[in-house]
Amino acid sequence: GAGKGTQSGRIRGFYDIATISSGDVLRRNIAEQTAAGLKAKEAVARGELVSDAIIVELIRNELTTVSANWMLDGFPRNLVQAQALDHMLAETDQPLNSVINLAVPEDVILQRIVERYVHVPSGRVYNLTYNPPKVPGRDDVTGEPLEHRPDDNPESFKRRLDQYHELTEPLLEYYGKRGILSSFAGATSDIIFPQIKAFLDERFE
Numbered sequence: 001g002a003g004k005g006t007q008s009g010r011i012r013g014f015y016d017i018a019t020i021s022s023g024d025v026l027r028r029n030i031a032e033q034t035a036a037g038l039k040a041k042e043a044v045a046r047g048e049l050v051s052d053a054i055i056v057e058l059i060r061n062e063l064t065t066v067s068a069n070w071m072l073d074g075f076p077r078n079l080v081q082a083q084a085l086d087h088m089l090a091e092t093d094q095p096l097n098s099v100i101n102l103a104v105p106e107d108v109i110l111q112r113i114v115e116r117y118v119h120v121p122s123g124r125v126y127n128l129t130y131n132p133p134k135v136p137g138r139d140d141v142t143g144e145p146l147e148h149r150p151d152d153n154p155e156s157f158k159r160r161l162d163q164y165h166e167l168t169e170p171l172l173e174y175y176g177k178r179g180i181l182s183s184f185a186g187a188t189s190d191i192i193f194p195q196i197k198a199f200l201d202e203r204f205e
């Protein structure tokens with residue numbers, strides 16, 4: 001809800017880089033009713049983290065499909081996943097060179113997710129106020145129907161936030177100590193994106 005999908009979409013508009021979004025990968029697996037999707041479905045709808053074994057295998061698989069430049073969106077979400085990622089990347093000798101933290105006020109996120117719709121096959125995200133689809137309820141590119149995420153409701157949001165504080169927030173220290181963490185703050189994606197772009201332009205000149 002902090003705008004990971006929006007920011008990664010904008011980053012792709014400026015740089016030659018692929019995205020692997022753990023949330024999108026899960027939603028695709030759920031829609032296609034794969035074995036992993038069936039196991040993950042309930043946890044995602046409740047706003048709980050999917051088991052590490054499932055998500056780590058899905059991401060490992062996705063990483064085999066990308067080549068030069070890539071970013072992960074929504075993974076890792078806890079220390080076990082971060083360590084699993086370190087091991088995966090050590091095997092191919094490509095350590096992480098940058099971690100981006102989006103710092104967005106919680107009340108802003110809650111307001112935003114209630115108005116959010118997604119196109120599951122592509123992961124494209126719309127917001128009824130900031131970024132409405134051209135045709136209501138339809139994806140701009142394919143014309144296919146948009147969905148309201150089952151976890152975008154106040155109850156699941158509260159659980160996602162609790163899990164974030166308990167499990168994900170410790171990653172700020174994990175990557176901060178390694179000197180690869182950058183945080184960008186703001187109430188809208190329009191305020192945050194120029195900061196990220198300036199950082200990336202300088203960091204990856």
Ligand code: AMP
Pocket residue numbers: 001004022023024026043044045047048049050051055073074075076077081151160
């Ligand atoms: P997101 O689209 O990033 O907000 O993720 C939506 C939901 O998918 C989360 O609330 C979790 O249920 C699940 N999920 C996404 N990424 C992960 C992950 N790295 N580990 C466990 N569950 C995840």
